[in-house]
Amino acid sequence: MRVKTIFMLACILLLGGCMEKEESPQISPNTQYERVQDYKGEGYFLKQGSENDEIAEANREKIEKEVKEFFRKEYKTKVKVHNLVGNEEGATVFVESIGQLHFYTYAVIPFNGKKVSTGQVFSQEGQVESGITDGLYKIIFAEEFDHLDAYLDKIATEEEVTGRTVESLGNVGGEGYMTPYYFIGSSPINDEAILPVYELYMRNQNPTSEELREAFNEEEFTPDNLRISIMLFMKEEEAVPSEEIFNRITGDLETMAGIPKGTYSVYINDNLVHKESSDGVKDNSLERAYPDGIVRD
Structure with missing residues (x-):
C-alpha cells in the first residue's frame, strides 16, 4: 500500500515495461525541481x-477520439x-471524467x-475501476468529504502549507479522485462494500445519490x-517541512x-516538486503512512 499512497512515486506498469522515468537528460540540479x-x-x-x-x-485529434471512445x-x-505523454511504445493519455462521477485516470x-x-487503447488492470470507486466513495460520503475539505482549506489558510495545482492533477495525476490536498485509494476487486455500488454504476450511469448509498454494503x-x-x-521555497503543522x-x-471513515496517511513536504516524475516526497518529508496510518472506523 505504501507504493499507492505516495503520489506518482512508484513506476506504473504499462506496455510490458512500465511508466518508468527514462535516464534523466543533462539538466542542472537547480532546474529539476x-x-x-x-x-x-x-x-x-x-x-x-x-x-x-x-x-x-501530431496526432492529438485522432488520439483523443480513440481514447474517448x-x-x-x-x-x-x-x-x-x-x-x-510519449512512452516507449506509444502514448499515455491523462483524462478526467465528465459528469456526476469525478476522477482522474x-x-x-x-x-x-x-x-x-x-482500436488498441487499453488501461492498466484495475486502474480505471479504482478511479470509478474513488468517485463513488466521494458521492456516498459527500457530507464527510465536505467536512474534510473544509478542514484542509482552513489548514491551508491558517498555516504555511499549500497543495498541488489543479492543472497538475489533470496533466500528470491520473490517480482516481484527487484534490489539491489529497487523493483516494480504493478498489472494487477486494471491497465487498463498494462492489454493489460499482456494479450499479456500470448498469446505470445516472443513479441518484440515494440509490448509490442504498447499494453500499456498509x-x-x-x-x-x-x-x-x-x-x-510548505508555501515558502526555502522552508523545511514543519513538525508543528504535521x-x-x-x-x-x-x-x-x-x-x-478510512485509513489516513499524511505527508508534509518542502516546497518543491520534481518535474520529471511529479513527485514531492523526499528524504526530508514528514510522513505518517502504512503500516502506521491513522485508522478511523
Whole structure:
C-alpha cells in the first residue's frame, strides 16, 4: 500500500515495461525541481518517450477520439483529455471524467512505428475501476468529504502549507479522485462494500445519490477499503517541512468528528516538486503512512 499512497512515486506498469522515468537528460540540479504553486506537469516524461511525444502531439485529434471512445465503450464514462505523454511504445493519455462521477485516470494508446494504432487503447488492470470507486466513495460520503475539505482549506489558510495545482492533477495525476490536498485509494476487486455500488454504476450511469448509498454494503466496510492520502507542501521555497503543522494535522485526524471513515496517511513536504516524475516526497518529508496510518472506523 505504501507504493499507492505516495503520489506518482512508484513506476506504473504499462506496455510490458512500465511508466518508468527514462535516464534523466543533462539538466542542472537547480532546474529539476519547481515550486509546487507553479508546477502544472511540464517536464514530466516516461521511459524512452521523447520521440513518441512528438508523434502524439501530431496526432492529438485522432488520439483523443480513440481514447474517448474507449472510456465510453468500456466504462460507460465520458472523459476529457488533458495531456499526452510519449512512452516507449506509444502514448499515455491523462483524462478526467465528465459528469456526476469525478476522477482522474489514464489510458495507453500504442503506436505502430510512427502511426497511431486504431482500436488498441487499453488501461492498466484495475486502474480505471479504482478511479470509478474513488468517485463513488466521494458521492456516498459527500457530507464527510465536505467536512474534510473544509478542514484542509482552513489548514491551508491558517498555516504555511499549500497543495498541488489543479492543472497538475489533470496533466500528470491520473490517480482516481484527487484534490489539491489529497487523493483516494480504493478498489472494487477486494471491497465487498463498494462492489454493489460499482456494479450499479456500470448498469446505470445516472443513479441518484440515494440509490448509490442504498447499494453500499456498509456491513462489509473496513477502514482499509478507503485510503486517504493527504499531501501538503510548505508555501515558502526555502522552508523545511514543519513538525508543528504535521503534529497538528495528525492529531486532528485522530480525534475530529465528521470526516470519512478510512485509513489516513499524511505527508508534509518542502516546497518543491520534481518535474520529471511529479513527485514531492523526499528524504526530508514528514510522513505518517502504512503500516502506521491513522485508522478511523
